[in-house]
Every structure is written in structure tokens, then in C-alpha cells.
Amino acid sequence: MTSGQSTRQRWVVFGAAGMLGQDAVAVAEAAGHEVTGLRRSDLDITDASAVLDAVAGHDIVVNCAGWTAVDDAETHEAEAFAVNATGAAHLARAATASGARLVHVSTDYVFDGGATRPYAEDAPVAPRSAYGRTKAAGEWAVRALAPDALVVRTAWLYGAGGRCFPQTIARVAGERDRLSVVDDQTGQPTWTADLADLIVRLVGARSPGGIYHGTASGQVTWHGFAREVVAAAGRTTPVDPTTSAAYQLPAPRPAYSVLGHDRLREAGVEPIGDWAERWKVAAPAVLGLDRP
Structure with missing residues (x-):
């Protein structure tokens, strides 16, 4: 990874206890920034006044917070909306008021999953789940209230x-x-x-505001990824393919979640490398193989 920034900035990361939030704090600190990590227990992003106070004095605001329980959102859409849309709006307003730049993390679930080629950053959103609807609303709020914000969609995260x-x-x-x-x-x-690392590089490049796609390059099915995981774990357990119909889940999953990276290249920012190559690098830490 090649994080870089020419000047030290004051960052605040919301959702710092989460899988992405932990790495966002660590990578930004490694790049030389002064970073404050706020967990859900530290601050409720649905509290506009608390958000305004927390953002004040910072240069960069990273929103890793969110309602990510995809299936639960189907029966708790109002609660998910409060975090994913209203909370995002509070952060956008606070960033604009304090002159900070917002990085808002979004998702592939804003698309319907029916494509056959990588989704462009400006492809029409058409969420099929409550989670997707609330995240799409959050994107809209952020772009309306903080035009300079970086909205970074991602998918299939592991850490x-x-x-x-x-x-x-x-x-x-x-x-x-x-x-x-x-x-x-x-x-x-x-x-x-x-x-x-990509978020730090986007900020460091002073990339134009708008939507970017923060996913690894290439593509694979869950079955194909599972086979690579089993191999990395040193197992020989057979992995059989099956269909989504075999699992009755409340929220529909996008069948195709491949995101294009043209806007990154236009901004002079290198996309994340091929998923298989990056998995080989990540596997020891993610699976705990690097621990005695």
C-alpha cells in the first residue's frame, strides 16, 4: 500500500470500532495525520448537535458508521434510515459548517445487481433492499449538503x-x-x-468531489472466493457451488456487484489491485495466520 499526504491534517473517523473504521484510523495515522476515532458508544450520529461539536476543528471527516445489518433493515427500515441517511446528512451539514471535507462510505447495494458489466459511478441507482434504499438516500443527502464530499462506494468487505x-x-x-x-x-x-489506504490517497490527491468506487479490481463469485479462503487456511475441504435460492434471506442480494473505477483513474488515483493478489497479502492477518 502507498498511503501518502504532504501535510499533516486533523482527521475524525466515525464508526471507528468497526472493521473498516479500525483500519481507517490506523492507515491515516500511519500517513502522519492526527486522528480521532469515535465509536458508536462515543457518539450517536443521529444527534445533530453532538455531530456538529465532534466535527468542529477537524480537516477531514470520514464516515464509516452505518446500519450494516442488511437483513434486519428489512423490518427496521426507519432505524436504518436514521443512521444511513439522517446521520449522513448531519455529518454533511457539520462538515460544510466547519469547512472540513467529508468522505462518506457507501455500498454496491444502491444498484439492483442486474448488470452484466461493471457499474459506472454515474449509473442510475435502483436499490432492491431497505438497506440499499437507506444508503442511496444517504448518498443523496451528502451530495446535496456537501458538494465537495467524496462518496466512496465499496462492496464485499473483509478485514x-x-x-x-x-x-x-x-x-x-x-x-x-x-x-x-x-x-x-x-x-x-x-x-x-x-x-x-484508497481513502487516504483520494484525500491526498485533492480529488474532485463526487462518487468513486472503492473495490478491488477483477471479479469472482462467493464460491470462487471461498475456495481461495479454504486454500489460504491450509484446508482441503471441498467447496460445492450452490444458488442463492438455496438460502432464504429477508433482503435480496445483488447478483452482480462489480464496480468500475474510471473516476479514480481520471483523478490520477490508482485503483485497488486485483482481488486475488490482494487476498494473498491480506490472508495471514485476516485469518490470524500471522499470530503465534
């Missing part, structure tokens, strides 16, 4: 700082004779440390 797909697959591969993983959903597994 060392929280429960994630690779950790689950590695654990189950040690408990069962064989696994069954869906092979009809395609996306870009993305390491949170790489996304955090």
Missing part, C-alpha cells in the same frame, strides 16, 4: 478487525466435511486496509 466472510469460511472448513457456497453472485472481495 482483521471484525467478523467477515473469510473468517467464517475458514472456521466452518475446519468443522465440516464439505462446504456449499453460492456461485450466482459476482463481486470484488475488498480488504478494509486497502480501502482505508
